[in-house]
Amino acid sequence: MRPWTVGALERECRKALMDPALSVRLTQLDGKEAAYIEWAAGDKARVVVDPHEMGVKPALIHELLHHVLSDDVGDLEDDLEEALVLAWEDVLTRHVNRSRYRVRWWREAIRRKVRGARAEA
Numbered sequence: 001m002r003p004w005t006v007g008a009l010e011r012e013c014r015k016a017l018m019d020p021a022l023s024v025r026l027t028q029l030d031g032k033e034a035a036y037i038e039w040a041a042g043d044k045a046r047v048v049v050d051p052h053e054m055g056v057k058p059a060l061i062h063e064l065l066h067h068v069l070s071d072d073v074g075d076l077e078d079d080l081e082e083a084l085v086l087a088w089e090d091v092l093t094r095h096v097n098r099s100r101y102r103v104r105w106w107r108e109a110i111r112r113k114v115r116g117a118r119a120e121a
């Protein structure tokens, strides 16, 4: 596993969110899941979120962690990967929320990403 710091984790998650290869789709998932990420050919990834079930920022932070950590945790059993992502999501969210500047960055970046998603739809 890479020598992660919470700062490096946030940086990689921000980079992934800004990457045009990652798209975000807000849709209705009928309560089965609140959010998930799907990977496609050519390094493309899409985060699908049901905003009725879950906030877009928590959903994105969670799914971006799966994405950013895939080299580190991709070989783990699913339940172990999920437990690790949930624990790190908590640490990363507290890190983001401790700074008004960081909260604003995430709010703006998500707004732009979701607006782009709607324009493409």
Ligand SMILES: [Zn+2]
Pocket: 062, 066, 082, 085
């Ligand atoms: Zn998960």
